[in-house]
Amino acid sequence: MTEQHDETTGGTRAARPPGRPRSQEADLAILSAALDLLIEQGAAQTSIEQVARRAGVTRATVYRRFADKTALLVRALEWANHDNDPAFTSWPDLEHMFAEWAAYLAVPRHRRLLRRLYGSVDDYPELVAAYRVVNGGRRAAVVRELLCRTRDLGRLPGDVDVDAVQRMLTAAVLYEVGIQPDRDDQAAIAADFLAVMRLVGYDISGDQITFQRSK
Numbered sequence: 001m002t003e004q005h006d007e008t009t010g011g012t013r014a015a016r017p018p019g020r021p022r023s024q025e026a027d028l029a030i031l032s033a034a035l036d037l038l039i040e041q042g043a044a045q046t047s048i049e050q051v052a053r054r055a056g057v058t059r060a061t062v063y064r065r066f067a068d069k070t071a072l073l074v075r076a077l078e079w080a081n082h083d084n085d086p087a088f089t090s091w092p093d094l095e096h097m098f099a100e101w102a103a104y105l106a107v108p109r110h111r112r113l114l115r116r117l118y119g120s121v122d123d124y125p126e127l128v129a130a131y132r133v134v135n136g137g138r139r140a141a142v143v144r145e146l147l148c149r150t151r152d153l154g155r156l157p158g159d160v161d162v163d164a165v166q167r168m169l170t171a172a173v174l175y176e177v178g179i180q181p182d183r184d185d186q187a188a189i190a191a192d193f194l195a196v197m198r199l200v201g202y203d204i205s206g207d208q209i210t211f212q213r214s215k
Contacts, residue, residue: 029055030062034076039113043073043120074130077117081135090142094150094197095190097143102189114177136215143169155203163198170215172196 037046038211048069052059066072091097104110107127147162156165172193183189194204 014180026055026057026061027065028066029073030057031076031079034072035080038073038076038116038159039109043069043124046073048072070124070126073124074126077127077130078134081131088142090146090149094146094202095194097146098190098193100171101193102186105173105189106184106186108182108184111177111182114173118174118178140166150202155198157201160200165197168196168200169193 031052033051034046037050037054046069048059048062048066051072052062055062062072066075077078091100117128117131143186144162144166147165151158151160151162176189176192194202198204
């Protein structure tokens, strides 16, 4: 059996053999097709018929699982972005957090997904809401906790508004994917986040983060 590179996970996945998939295989084929089409052409241009054709199933098979296109795309986002690392509690410090963010944002597929999502906020608000829940729920709480811990360690001013800083970092992410030309320079992306933190009085660590260029 041949393997295909899976850009969502960075690993490989077995190529689906010819023929119509069944049960769990069909579920995965449908969700994968829906996510790919969302990234490639956006929610408005994606249809159940296109998803079914790419997944190698009938439209009826898709509709037996999902009431409509929006429900399908929401589930595809949940499937692709669920937190599958229950052992994760936090990053050692902000530098490591920004390094992880930069590694994610250096991947063109990830940047395009975020643009597709926020570009559909008026017509498909359920998609942005779903992404915030699965990718921002627990992680957002961890970010806030790390900012509070950083303040308590004296690396941020004692009177800093942690919630305002977190909103500034969110805005920096949106600027990176929506305004900046696509780039794979992880160090430069992380440096921009640190520049935001310097504006609020962050004491930059001497620790050096090693970046590996995204493929």
